Amino acid sequence: MLQVKTPEEVLALIQKEFVPLTGRTEHVPLVSAAGRVLAEEIVSAEYVPDFDRSTVDGYACRAADTFGCSVSIPAVLTVAGEVLMGRESGLELEPGSCACVPTGGAIPKGADCAVMLEYTEDFGDGTAGILKAGAPGMNIIFRGDDLIPGKTVLKAGRILRAQDIGALAAIGRSSVPVVRKLKVGVLSTGDELVPPESVPAPGQMRDVNSTMLAALLSRSGADPVPYGIVKDDEQALRETFRDALYECDAVILSGGSSVGAKDAACRVIADAGELLLHGIAVKPGKPTILGKAGNKPLIGLPGHPVAALFAARLFVLPLLDRLSGCEQQRLPVPAKLSESVSANHGRAQVVACRLERRDGILTAVPVRSKSGLITLLAGSDGYFIIDRDCEGLPKGADVQVYPDRE
Amino acid sequence: MLQVKTPEEVLALIQKEFVPLTGRTEHVPLVSAAGRVLAEEIVSAEYVPDFDRSTVDGYACRAADTFGCSVSIPAVLTVAGEVLMGRESGLELEPGSCACVPTGGAIPKGADCAVMLEYTEDFGDGTAGILKAGAPGMNIIFRGDDLIPGKTVLKAGRILRAQDIGALAAIGRSSVPVVRKLKVGVLSTGDELVPPESVPAPGQMRDVNSTMLAALLSRSGADPVPYGIVKDDEQALRETFRDALYECDAVILSGGSSVGAKDAACRVIADAGELLLHGIAVKPGKPTILGKAGNKPLIGLPGHPVAALFAARLFVLPLLDRLSGCEQQRLPVPAKLSESVSANHGRAQVVACRLERRDGILTAVPVRSKSGLITLLAGSDGYFIIDRDCEGLPKGADVQVYPDRE
Numbered sequence: 109m110l111q112v113k114t115p116e117e118v119l120a121l122i123q124k125e126f127v128p129l130t131g132r133t134e135h136v137p138l139v140s141a142a143g144r145v146l147a148e149e150i151v152s153a154e155y156v157p158d159f160d161r162s163t164v165d166g167y168a169c170r171a172a173d174t175f176g177c178s179v180s181i182p183a184v185l186t187v188a189g190e191v192l193m194g195r196e197s198g199l200e201l202e203p204g205s206c207a208c209v210p211t212g213g214a215i216p217k218g219a220d221c222a223v224m225l226e227y228t229e230d231f232g233d234g235t236a237g238i239l240k241a242g243a244p245g246m247n248i249i250f251r252g253d254d255l256i257p258g259k260t261v262l263k264a265g266r267i268l269r270a271q272d273i274g275a276l277a278a279i280g281r282s283s284v285p286v287v288r289k290l291k292v293g294v295l296s297t298g299d300e301l302v303p304p305e306s307v308p309a310p311g312q313m314r315d316v317n318s319t320m321l322a323a324l325l326s327r328s329g330a331d332p333v334p335y336g337i338v339k340d341d342e343q344a345l346r347e348t349f350r351d352a353l354y355e356c357d358a359v360i361l362s363g364g365s366s367v368g369a370k371d372a373a374c375r376v377i378a379d380a381g382e383l384l385l386h387g388i389a390v391k392p393g394k395p396t397i398l399g400k401a402g403n404k405p406l407i408g409l410p411g412h413p414v415a416a417l418f419a420a421r422l423f424v425l426p427l428l429d430r431l432s433g434c435e436q437q438r439l440p441v442p443a444k445l446s447e448s449v450s451a452n453h454g455r456a457q458v459v460a461c462r463l464e465r466r467d468g469i470l471t472a473v474p475v476r477s478k479s480g481l482i483t484l485l486a487g488s489d490g491y492f493i494i495d496r497d498c499e500g501l502p503k504g505a506d507v508q509v510y511p512d513r514e
Numbered sequence: 515m516l517q518v519k520t521p522e523e524v525l526a527l528i529q530k531e532f533v534p535l536t537g538r539t540e541h542v543p544l545v546s547a548a549g550r551v552l553a554e555e556i557v558s559a560e561y562v563p564d565f566d567r568s569t570v571d572g573y574a575c576r577a578a579d580t581f582g583c584s585v586s587i588p589a590v591l592t593v594a595g596e597v598l599m600g601r602e603s604g605l606e607l608e609p610g611s612c613a614c615v616p617t618g619g620a621i622p623k624g625a626d627c628a629v630m631l632e633y634t635e636d637f638g639d640g641t642a643g644i645l646k647a648g649a650p651g652m653n654i655i656f657r658g659d660d661l662i663p664g665k666t667v668l669k670a671g672r673i674l675r676a677q678d679i680g681a682l683a684a685i686g687r688s689s690v691p692v693v694r695k696l697k698v699g700v701l702s703t704g705d706e707l708v709p710p711e712s713v714p715a716p717g718q719m720r721d722v723n724s725t726m727l728a729a730l731l732s733r734s735g736a737d738p739v740p741y742g743i744v745k746d747d748e749q750a751l752r753e754t755f756r757d758a759l760y761e762c763d764a765v766i767l768s769g770g771s772s773v774g775a776k777d778a779a780c781r782v783i784a785d786a787g788e789l790l791l792h793g794i795a796v797k798p799g800k801p802t803i804l805g806k807a808g809n810k811p812l813i814g815l816p817g818h819p820v821a822a823l824f825a826a827r828l829f830v831l832p833l834l835d836r837l838s839g840c841e842q843q844r845l846p847v848p849a850k851l852s853e854s855v856s857a858n859h860g861r862a863q864v865v866a867c868r869l870e871r872r873d874g875i876l877t878a879v880p881v882r883s884k885s886g887l888i889t890l891l892a893g894s895d896g897y898f899i900i901d902r903d904c905e906g907l908p909k910g911a912d913v914q915v916y917p918d919r920e
Binding site for chain 2: 138139141142143152156157158159191192193194195196197212213214249253254255261262263266268269270271272273274275276277278279280281282298299300301304305306307308309310311312313314315316317319320321322323324326327340411413417420437439440441442460463464465469470481482483484485486487488511512514
């Protein structure tokens, strides 16, 4: 039997056993690229901005012409013209002259600063007074200040956000290379399971995991592929699992609550590839199975929805990140515990919590449940982990909360 | 002229001036409901679970029959039968008897506890030995432990996550009432602007805001409606703005970099409804305009992409949350500042940052830029705010970071 591993060991195993998929790049329009994983480094081919721009409404001039001026002794300059938005200025300023320039307008040749309108006076006779001395470079964004050709804009593996889309628009990218979404097969097994829309007969339960995992996967950037509910029949399970494995990049099998079914799930996964792991020292989530067929993960999750959810958040999402080359880390945030929590010695314990701000302090409020059933988790915001060698945490303890990312 | 307001005043103004939209409920299939705002409170109509279930593989029995037993003196019980997964047990246990039961199986009538298989022995003669005393209720989830009819499962205004979808599946909801997505018109104005796919002529700039804001809106659960780039022509702007206002639930106009254009944007918004705000004491983002036509927000954002992005995150997203009745708070997370940051006195300053874990501590690494252009923000994870009466923060200072939610 494979040894039960700690959560840290499982995450290390994932990095060791799986590699980012190659040849998975697709190009999508920029406006649809948010939330996708960038497949290639993006390098600028241009200068941004492509011309020297004013950051203020005012007058472009030579700073040297304004040295020593003041409100009482303005520097009087000849107004050589006006720069229009969106046009090349065409002007070339001689010493002693200036030009009207709007915010974002092109700085004319010869000028090396822009003075804000508030510090100028239009004398109305073709001259303007500068009331406050400029300095070379003042109020100008120079060509290439933002980007020059060859500079990296974004690294591969980034989940694209609004600011990244903005940066890509700025350098003229209308489409973006992103990692094609991973197809993840999801199947549930159990004689007791009926579809969520059914009314369970006595002894039956609704299949929660298929829909819940599909929601988690699609909100996490994957494409869930439903394979439905398979009865506790090893041959049927084997066939459906093989179909899913053929059609998908990864397969998640959840369920197998009874002893026989648990073993069957494990055998089906072992037969389809190589078994890497059976059992994680975490509560809930212990009966998690991990295998691989080539670089395709074969995942067995507990049938219990809460355990399945935590195991999916703890291990499946990082595994999919690994496959898609996503470099975005899932960082925990520090919070204070609102009340004491006891834990079982010997296994890391996952505790669902709500996040609230109390007296300006980010506070983790544990979601308690006698039975640990899924409806009690409704409304939670994330989870924290109590170490295996810790018997509990007092009220006010510092915890590291992993907020739900979806 | 309207007074410049602080960010807090603006958020209070949004709560005061706008109300959640009514009559916006649509029903979507459960599997597509993740990420949507729940429109109505969800109350259970059922008992969950609907029958007493075992949480272990083992024997269901009467606890009283096992009192005082041990490994050396087992309680010997008659095996009355076996409970099958997904079936009503049909059994009714007499005193002195027990039944095999799988995890999740129905507890037979008469039994009040389940003893784990590990603490039992099958004598093979129709009897089993119980090696460890049970207690009433042990290893049983009772009918309604999780939910009873009339109990609230989820409150309206929640952004649905995987665990909520799981809870809804558990109570048999195959569709969910969610708030229809808000249609938000987006238009840019500026004679210097060209579409992102164009090569700007001298003096021109690519329109970054339209695509960036569309990405932000769609990742935040709204439906952006593009109205393109409008030249700095007040009549043209007025007409496009009115079209957008007619067709959408809110309109965002960005741009107007030059003095004349700024005034035009303000007049167009004022003419279309009531002007609530012109100018926010925040840097960048000061030239933000807010108005309303009925309950429809009219928003003017700065043309500068970085300022537009921050103003959208700070004010537009909370405004859309207000309209959709979303109750999810945007909570900041505490982090340590990686290096000192200076600030301008007199205005709250928004600083973009990356989030990293350094020596186990969540660390905010400011993204610095001379020019504050959008490409320098690519790769940031969120922002923090330096108070208006603070001249800067030293390395190691505590900051409250608002992580990007999209």
